[in-house]
Amino acid sequence: MAAVVLINRAGAAVADESIAQFRASCRGVVIGPADAEYDTARRIWNASIDKRPGLIARCSGLADVIAAVNFARDHDLLVAIRGGGHNVGGRALCDGGLVIDLSRMKGVHVDPRAGRVRVQPGVMLGELDRETHVYGMAVPAGVVSKTGVAGLTLGGGVGWLVKKYGLTCDNVISFEIVTADGQVRQVSADEHPDLFWALRGGGGNFGVVTSFEYRLRPVSTVLGGLLVHPRDRAVELLQRYRDFTQSAPDEVGAYAAMLHTPDGAPVAAIVTCYCGDLSEGAKLLEPLRKFGPPLVDAIQPMPFPLMQTTFDGAVPDGNQNYWKSSFLRALSDDAIRVMVRHANDATSPLSAVLVEQYGGAASRVAPTETAFAQRHAQYDLGILAQWTRPEEADRHVAWARAFADAMSAYRSGDYLLNFLGEGEDEAIKAAFGPNYLRLVEVKTKYDPANLFRVNQNIQPAAVAAG
Numbered sequence: 001m002a003a004v005v006l007i008n009r010a011g012a013a014v015a016d017e018s019i020a021q022f023r024a025s026c027r028g029v030v031i032g033p034a035d036a037e038y039d040t041a042r043r044i045w046n047a048s049i050d051k052r053p054g055l056i057a058r059c060s061g062l063a064d065v066i067a068a069v070n071f072a073r074d075h076d077l078l079v080a081i082r083g084g085g086h087n088v089g090g091r092a093l094c095d096g097g098l099v100i101d102l103s104r105m106k107g108v109h110v111d112p113r114a115g116r117v118r119v120q121p122g123v124m125l126g127e128l129d130r131e132t133h134v135y136g137m138a139v140p141a142g143v144v145s146k147t148g149v150a151g152l153t154l155g156g157g158v159g160w161l162v163k164k165y166g167l168t169c170d171n172v173i174s175f176e177i178v179t180a181d182g183q184v185r186q187v188s189a190d191e192h193p194d195l196f197w198a199l200r201g202g203g204g205n206f207g208v209v210t211s212f213e214y215r216l217r218p219v220s221t222v223l224g225g226l227l228v229h230p231r232d233r234a235v236e237l238l239q240r241y242r243d244f245t246q247s248a249p250d251e252v253g254a255y256a257a258m259l260h261t262p263d264g265a266p267v268a269a270i271v272t273c274y275c276g277d278l279s280e281g282a283k284l285l286e287p288l289r290k291f292g293p294p295l296v297d298a299i300q301p302m303p304f305p306l307m308q309t310t311f312d313g314a315v316p317d318g319n320q321n322y323w324k325s326s327f328l329r330a331l332s333d334d335a336i337r338v339m340v341r342h343a344n345d346a347t348s349p350l351s352a353v354l355v356e357q358y359g360g361a362a363s364r365v366a367p368t369e370t371a372f373a374q375r376h377a378q379y380d381l382g383i384l385a386q387w388t389r390p391e392e393a394d395r396h397v398a399w400a401r402a403f404a405d406a407m408s409a410y411r412s413g414d415y416l417l418n419f420l421g422e423g424e425d426e427a428i429k430a431a432f433g434p435n436y437l438r439l440v441e442v443k444t445k446y447d448p449a450n451l452f453r454v455n456q457n458i459q460p461a462a463v464a465a466g
């Protein structure tokens with residue numbers, strides 16, 4: 001294999017002297033292909049991604065980020081931004097270019113009196129939950145504790161609290177960002193409101209966000225956990241899930257899943273999290289818990305940070321992954337039957353199928369009020385192929401694709417940006433929906449040369465015109 005070097009977008013190698021100057025200007029560590037840490041530093045959650053950056057700048061703070069953005073722009077480099085490294089398509093990395101790695105920027109500062117928290121972009125959800133839980137508060141975010149707050153927030157952010165308290169991006173008060181010109185901008189409803197609009201759902205298109213300020217919500221002990229049933233009851237269970245979620249109050253977050261137990265038995269499950277009064281919750285969840293009866297009923301009161309780890313074991317670091325995801329028009333009986341049939345054909349016991357319901361507070365915000373457009377209450381289907389041996393990729397990917405094709409009659413044509421894998425350009429545009437043209441305007445204003453393009457990319461006007 002040819003030696004990896006830092007190249008610009010025209011393919012020319014960057015001079016060693018320039019790289020040395022950049023290294024010397026950073027407080028954090030700058031890692032090149034010859035460094036011992038290189039292979040660890042280019043590893044992300046999805047082991048299917050094998051990209052070889054020319055340089056990885058592991059920033060220690062805002063000044064390093066400014067230096068990295070200026071270095072990238074001045075040398076016309078391909079740039080990727082790494083937060084928690086959980087983007088399934090590997091958008092935290094690039095080949096031959098510069099990775100602005102924020103994973104060591106881990107500050108979390110809770111201001112309990114103001115009900116706010118400031119978070120640096122290398123923080124993972126579990127790390128944020130740990131600090132806010134001290135004060136009996138939480139930021140509504142995703143459902144796996146190692147996901148990065150940064151990428152998740154910029155793409156919208158859905159999780160157990162979405163119906164009660166909205167998307168993660170709905171709970172942002174302000175951002176600090178380094179834009180392509182190397183300027184630091186404080187962004188809120190009052191300052192750079194166009195950017196404030198775009199950063200709430202527009203992904204990593206507009207610069208490197210170095211700080212997120214969130215509103216805190218009173219969430220401490222929740223009633224939640226897993227209900228596990230044998231797979232042969234999956235059709236009935238999904239119907240019950242649909243009927244329950246149609247009328248459940250906003251305090252209830254509930255997902256349905258088809259997966260395997262650690263010893264390989266196919267099962268169907270409901271995972272739920274109730275964030276209101278616990279005795280009310282117990283009454284409300286009773287019909288769901290009586291159905292079956294389940295093989296396992298693990299629903300119990302628990303600290304919210306523990307609830308946030310329910311799925312962690314099912315999606316460990318370092319496995320091979322390929323995802324297909326789309327919203328459904330409705331969770332009809334026909335759609336359920338097709339889903340169960342394809343789930344039963346899964347080629348790997350590590351693969352899973354997830355149905356998630358959103359709506360509530362998130363859907364009471366107009367689709368054009370922030371860049372996140374997919375606000376109408378609906379079900380999202382996630383087909384999550386997962387395996388361990390790289391050489392088996394073809395058959396597991398083929399399973400996910402065939403499953404997704406079979407669901408085409410039931411898809412709404414809308415997508416969640418955060419769940420899109422590589423090579424899904426049309427789906428990316430569809431995810432932005434009616435906000436796409438306005439996003440192009442904001443992108444053109446703040447990043448006219450498309451410096452930040454390793455993401456769910458919005459092409460600025462001049463670049464799109466060729």
Ligand SMILES: Cc1cc2nc3c(=O)[nH]c(=O)nc-3n(C[C@H](O)[C@H](O)[C@H](O)COP(=O)(O)OP(=O)(O)OC[C@H]3O[C@@H](n4cnc5c(N)ncnc54)[C@H](O)[C@@H]3O)c2cc1C
Pocket residue numbers: 045080081082083084085086087088090091092093102121141142143144147148149150151152153154155156157158159203204205207208209210315418419454455456
């Ligand atoms: C196991 C798993 C569970 C998940 N669960 C959920 C969930 O419950 N809810 C949900 O909404 N999503 C979920 N996701 C999707 C997740 O939100 C996205 O993949 C998101 O991009 C992850 O953010 P990250 O910082 O970890 O990603 P990274 O891979 O580090 O970054 C992804 C992209 O985000 C952008 N980005 C990251 N940091 C910055 C920054 N500081 N400034 C500018 N741009 C930046 C860049 O464009 C980058 O390419 C899950 C993903 C996985 C793998």
